[in-house]
Amino acid sequence: MEHSIVCSNDELLDVLIDYSKKIYGDTKCIGIDELKDPKAKAKRLWEILNPEEEVSALQNQEDISKLLEAIRDKLSDKAARVYTERLIKQEILHKIEENEKEYLNQIKLQIIKKHCDVENPSTLKKYAELEKKKSISLTKQISDILRPQREDEIIGQSQGVKALLSKIASPFPQHVIIYGPPGVGKTSAARIALKAAKEKAYSPFRKDAPFVEVDGTTLRWDPREAVNPLLGSVHDPIYQGARKDLSDIGVPEPKPGLVTEAHGGILFIDEIGELDLMLQNKLLKVLEDKKVSFDSSYYDESSDEIPKYIHTLFREGAPADFILIGATTRRPEEINPALRSRCAEVFFNPLSPKDIEDILDNGAHKLDISIDDDAKELISRHTYDARKAVNVLLDCYSSHLYEKPDKRVIIDYDRAKKVLGSLVRDDYTARMGSEIGKVYGAGVSGYVGSIIEFEALAYKRDDEMGSVRFNETAGSMIRDSLFNALAVLKHNMGINPDRYDIHVNCIGGGKVDGPSAGLAITCLLYSAIMEKSLPKDCCITGEISIAGNIKAVGGVREKTNAAIRAGFKHMIIPYENKKDVVGIQGINIVEAGNIREVMEFLTK
Numbered sequence: 001m002e003h004s005i006v007c008s009n010d011e012l013l014d015v016l017i018d019y020s021k022k023i024y025g026d027t028k029c030i031g032i033d034e035l036k037d038p039k040a041k042a043k044r045l046w047e048i049l050n051p052e053e054e055v056s057a058l059q060n061q062e063d064i065s066k067l068l069e070a071i072r073d074k075l076s077d078k079a080a081r082v083y084t085e086r087l088i089k090q091e092i093l094h095k096i097e098e099n100e101k102e103y104l105n106q107i108k109l110q111i112i113k114k115h116c117d118v119e120n121p122s123t124l125k126k127y128a129e130l131e132k133k134k135s136i137s138l139t140k141q142i143s144d145i146l147r148p149q150r151e152d153e154i155i156g157q158s159q160g161v162k163a164l165l166s167k168i169a170s171p172f173p174q175h176v177i178i179y180g181p182p183g184v185g186k187t188s189a190a191r192i193a194l195k196a197a198k199e200k201a202y203s204p205f206r207k208d209a210p211f212v213e214v215d216g217t218t219l220r221w222d223p224r225e226a227v228n229p230l231l232g233s234v235h236d237p238i239y240q241g242a243r244k245d246l247s248d249i250g251v252p253e254p255k256p257g258l259v260t261e262a263h264g265g266i267l268f269i270d271e272i273g274e275l276d277l278m279l280q281n282k283l284l285k286v287l288e289d290k291k292v293s294f295d296s297s298y299y300d301e302s303s304d305e306i307p308k309y310i311h312t313l314f315r316e317g318a319p320a321d322f323i324l325i326g327a328t329t330r331r332p333e334e335i336n337p338a339l340r341s342r343c344a345e346v347f348f349n350p351l352s353p354k355d356i357e358d359i360l361d362n363g364a365h366k367l368d369i370s371i372d373d374d375a376k377e378l379i380s381r382h383t384y385d386a387r388k389a390v391n392v393l394l395d396c397y398s399s400h401l402y403e404k405p406d407k408r409v410i411i412d413y414d415r416a417k418k419v420l421g422s423l424v425r426d427d428y429t430a431r432m433g434s435e436i437g438k439v440y441g442a443g444v445s446g447y448v449g450s451i452i453e454f455e456a457l458a459y460k461r462d463d464e465m466g467s468v469r470f471n472e473t474a475g476s477m478i479r480d481s482l483f484n485a486l487a488v489l490k491h492n493m494g495i496n497p498d499r500y501d502i503h504v505n506c507i508g509g510g511k512v513d514g515p516s517a518g519l520a521i522t523c524l525l526y527s528a529i530m531e532k533s534l535p536k537d538c539c540i541t542g543e544i545s546i547a548g549n550i551k552a553v554g555g556v557r558e559k560t561n562a563a564i565r566a567g568f569k570h571m572i573i574p575y576e577n578k579k580d581v582v583g584i585q586g587i588n589i590v591e592a593g594n595i596r597e598v599m600e601f602l603t604k
C-alpha cells in the first residue's frame, strides 16, 4: 500500500495539537482532546496559540506578514515530519502484527505435526492398496525360471564363461567387456561370475557384494549434471530442488549414482557400446579414481548448517570402487579404444542350433514338460537367440495348457510350428538335388550369418571377346573376387572364359561386399560355363587367390550356423578357418586349401 504525505484537515489539526502540547505543555492544552467537534478543537487551538498577542508587538504590516510566513513554513515542516513518523510507526506495528501471526501459525503447525501421525486413514488405505498390488504377479517371469544359475547351465559358451570366471573370481578382479550376439548368456554369465567369486576365500568381493545391472541404451544424462543416474548428480536448492529441509537453508544435495550403489561389487552395463561417448569418458575417470566428485556453487565449506554426510560427499566424493562388466553386441573395433584398453575382453559365441536344442531341453526339464526332437529342431532352425527360443517354448507350453488342460504337456512338431507361425520357412525342399549355374554362399552382419544365393548364365561366342556382367549394386570387393575367379578358371582349371558372355546375378540384389564370396563365384562360373550341375545342399565360403588357393575369411562360425538353420548338409570353409567351427554339430564341414579339393568334393 502506498502512503501520501498530503494530510487531510483533521490530520493537520491533530498534528498542530500535538505540536502545541510540545511547545506550551500539556497544562496549557488541557481539555482540547476531549472536544469532539473539529471546529471547536480548531477554535481552542487558536486560543492557545493566540497569534494576535504574539504579533501585537510588531511595528508594521511587513514585519507581521514575514512573521506569519515564517510560522506557516515552520508549522508545515513540523507537521510533515510528525505525520511521516506516525505513518512509519503505524506500518511497523502492522508488520509486527503480521509476522507475529505467521510465526504463531508455524509454531501451531509444528506442534500439530509433532502430535499427529503423518498418516491418516486415506493415506493408509492407499499404502495398503500399493502393498497388495506388489504381492500380485500375473506371470512368473520365464527368464527368472529358466535363467542359468550355475556355470554348467550356460550352454555353448564354455570357453567364454571360463575366461570370464578367471577374470572375476580372482584375487585381483579385472574390468571386462563381453562381446557376443544378443541372448547368448552374457548377463547370466556375469551374475554367475560374481556368485563364483564370492565363494573363493581369496576374492575381494564380500558376501553381500551387490550386482547392479543397467542398460546402456536407456541411460540418459544432461551435460550440466542435473540428471545423471549412472554417476550421480547434485540437486541445487533452487533449480533442481534439494530436499525441502536442505533447500530451505540453501544447501545443495549430492545424489550418488549407480556407480556408488555398485561399490564393492559389480556394475553390469548391458549394451555398453551404446552408452553416450562423453558419459563413457566420465565413467573411465570414475574407474581410475574409484570415487565420484561433486561440485556446486551453492556449497559453502565453512557452513555449520550443512549435515555431515553432505560435507563428506563434497569434500571426499562418493565411493565407487567396483568391477565393471560391460556387454555388447558390437564388434571390438566399434568400441571406444579408451574403454577397451582398461578392460579385459571375453568373447561369447553365437549359439548353434544344437546349443538351442540343449537349452530347450534344459528349459523343458525345469518346467517339468517334454519336447519332441523334431519340435526342438524346428525351433532351433528358426532362432539363434536363446531368449527367443525359451519364449517360444513357453508359448508352446501355454498353448498346450489352453487346449488340453488335463493332459501332460508334450510339445510336438505341430505345436511348435503353430506357435512359430509365419516364421516357418520350408527351406529343406529347396536344398534337394543339383542345378547348373546356381551356388550358395554365406555372409555375416554383426554376429548374424545369412545365406546368399548366386546364379549365372554363360553364352558361348565365336571369338574371344567375351564380357562379364554383374549386379551394379554389389560392392567393389566382390567384383575383384569375380576377376580373381576368372583368372583361376583360365590358369588353374584350363577353361577360357573369354569365349563366353557371362551374366552373374546375386539374388535379392543389394550390397554384398568383401572377398569371402570368391570361392563360391569360382564354382558358379565353372558350373555355368561347363554346364555342370552342382549340389544344392552345399554352402560355400572362402576367399580365392589368383593362384587358386583358398584364404581365411571372417564370421565362419556365424555363417556355418546360418547354413545349418537354412537346412544345408555341407559347408565348405577355408582350411585356415578350421578352429572357428570347433564344436559345431549338425552339418558336414569340408575344409579346403585350394580349388582342386573343392571341385573334387562338388563333382564327386
Ligand SMILES: Nc1ncnc2c1ncn2[C@@H]1O[C@H](COP(=O)(O)OP(=O)(O)OP(=O)(O)O)[C@@H](O)[C@H]1O
Binding pocket: 143, 144, 146, 147, 148, 153, 154, 155, 156, 157, 181, 182, 183, 184, 185, 186, 187, 188, 189, 270, 327, 329, 359, 386, 387, 388, 390
Ligand atoms: N548360453 C545359454 N545357455 C542357457 N540359457 C541361455 C543361454 N543364453 C541365453 N539363455 C537364456 O536366455 C535368457 C537371456 O539370457 P541373457 O540375458 O544372459 O543373454 P544376454 O546375452 O545377456 O542377452 P542380451 O545381450 O540380449 O542382454 C536367459 O535367461 C536364459 O534363459
